[in-house]
Amino acid sequence: MDISSTGLRVLRQIAESGSFTAAATRLGYTQSAVSRQAAALERSAGTALFERRPDGVRLTPAGLTLLRHARAILDCLSAAERDLTGTVSRTELVRLGLFLSAGAAILPLSLTRLAATHPQITVTTTEGTTPSLVRALRAGSIDLAVLTSRPPHRPLDGESPRLHVETVMDTELVVAVPSTGEFAGRTAVHVDELIDVPWIAAPVSNAEPLLGVWPGLPGRPDIVHCARDWLTKLQLVAGGFGVTTVPSRFSPVLPPGVSLLHVEGAPPEIRRVLVARLPGRPTPAITAVTRAIVSTT
Numbered sequence: 271m272d273i274s275s276t277g278l279r280v281l282r283q284i285a286e287s288g289s290f291t292a293a294a295t296r297l298g299y300t301q302s303a304v305s306r307q308a309a310a311l312e313r314s315a316g317t318a319l320f321e322r323r324p325d326g327v328r329l330t331p332a333g334l335t336l337l338r339h340a341r342a343i344l345d346c347l348s349a350a351e352r353d354l355t356g357t358v359s360r361t362e363l364v365r366l367g368l369f370l371s372a373g374a375a376i377l378p379l380s381l382t383r384l385a386a387t388h389p390q391i392t393v394t395t396t397e398g399t400t401p402s403l404v405r406a407l408r409a410g411s412i413d414l415a416v417l418t419s420r421p422p423h424r425p426l427d428g429e430s431p432r433l434h435v436e437t438v439m440d441t442e443l444v445v446a447v448p449s450t451g452e453f454a455g456r457t458a459v460h461v462d463e464l465i466d467v468p469w470i471a472a473p474v475s476n477a478e479p480l481l482g483v484w485p486g487l488p489g490r491p492d493i494v495h496c497a498r499d500w501l502t503k504l505q506l507v508a509g510g511f512g513v514t515t516v517p518s519r520f521s522p523v524l525p526p527g528v529s530l531l532h533v534e535g536a537p538p539e540i541r542r543v544l545v546a547r548l549p550g551r552p553t554p555a556i557t558a559v560t561r562a563i564v565s566t567t
Contacts, residue, residue, distance in 0.1 A: 271314045275347055278340040280307040281319070281329075285337050286409035288326035288402075311336075334408075334429060341410030361392040362555035367403040367415040368395060370472075371500050371516065372543070374523045376416060376438070376566050384562040391555045400426070407433060407548060413556055416563060417544045426546060433546045436560065439567045441517040443539035444530045445484065446503075448510045453531060461487070461536040468494040468512035470503045482514040485539055504528055517541055 283293040284304070294304040312319050319333035329337060368377060377395065384391060396412065403415040404426050416438070417426065425432055445464065447453040464484055469491045471482035482503065483491045494512050497503050503514045508527030521530055533539075545563050547556060 273311060273314050275344065277307050277311045277314075278344055280304055281311060281333070281337060281340050282344065282409045282411065284308065284320065284327055285329050285333070286402075286406045286411050288328070288405055290327060337409065344410070361390050362553070364391060364393050364414060364555050364559045365412040366393050366395045366559065367406055367412040368397055369400055369403065369416060369418050370397055370498060371520065372416045372418075373397060374500060375517070375519045376543070376563060379566045380559075380562045383565060384559060387562070388555070388558045391558055393559060404433070404546070407546060410548075413547065413553075414559055415546050417546055419542045419544060421540060423542055426544075431549045434549050434552075435544050435546045436564060438543040438545055438564055439519065440540050440542050441519040442532070443485075443515050443541055444518045444532055445513055446507045446516045446520075446524070446528050447513045447531055448507055449527050449529045451510060453513075453529070456529075456531060458534050459531045460534050464513070464533070465489050466492065468492050470495045470497060470506050470512040470514040472496065472498050484515055484533060484536070486536060501525075515539075517543075519543075 280293065280297065280299075283297055284290060287293045287296060290304045290308065291301050293299075294301045297304070299307075308320055315332060315336060317332045318330050319336060321328045321330050321333075373395070381393060384393065396406075398406065400417045400419070403412065403417055406412045407415050408427070408429060419426070426435065427433070445459060447459070453459060461484065465488055469483045471491070471493045473496045483493065495503075495506055497506065500516070500520075504516075504525050506512060507514055508525050516530070518530065524530070545560050547560070552560070
């Protein structure tokens with residue numbers, strides 16, 4: 271096969287972003303250039319590498335096989351570039367992805383513990399939804415991911431081999447409300463009281479269910495604000511502009527003016543926090559970062 275490094279980078283970015291358009295944006299290419307690279311890869315491989323679906327693009331089994339080799343080739347090219355330019359790092363790098371609320375609740379303590387035990391390890395981080403981080407793991411753009419799942423805790427994706435997953439903690443979903451007003455001084459709220467309250471939710475996407483609104487809430491929720499950033503959501507709650515859902519694990523980092531209420535009259539909503547990586551033997555640095563994250567419980 272005659273495959274360029276550019277083609278392999280395009281393959282990796284399509285796998286991570288789930289569409290030709292998003293891959294083009296991230297790479298700084300036109301969509302037509304990405305489409306041409308994808309077609310050239312398939313001609314060279316002699317088989318279909320991409321499956322076009324209504325919800326985006328997924329790699330075929332042959333595409334996943336090539337992706338596995340692409341990760342190794344691109345890593346080797348990066349190492350060669352560092353050797354040639356004399357920029358060999360004296361630290362071990364781990365690229366960590368986190369779901370959107372994990373940064374505030376888990377990351378600082380994990381990095382503090384890691385710095386004390388393994389100062390030679392450097393961690394870079396990126397945020398994303400659980401589906402996007404799973405794709406980034408498969409694409410080799412990150413080494414480790416902190417993810418979330420809900421019962422019945424099915425596999426994170428349908429690809430084979432399955433990702434290696436460890437449980438960090440189980441945490442209850444609760445409702446963040448203003449400390450003043452109708453819910454002041456309370457520790458619980460009945461689900462029926464939440465039907466007509468204003469909600470602060472994350473923007474809806476095909477990849478994630480509605481985040482920030484109590485699951486199974488009767489009727490259509492009154493969403494008054496959409497924000498992906500958790501600090502923005504909680505500051506809006508503190509200002510009395512609505513309520514939102516958060517994991518109970520969030521309690522140590524709540525801003526003033528926000529209280530957490532357990533929900534009665536509905537089954538408890540439990541969220542599992544996971545740390546995931548590609549299968550196989552991890553590097554010592556990845557193992558150390560994993561241990562630092564698991565030890566935050």
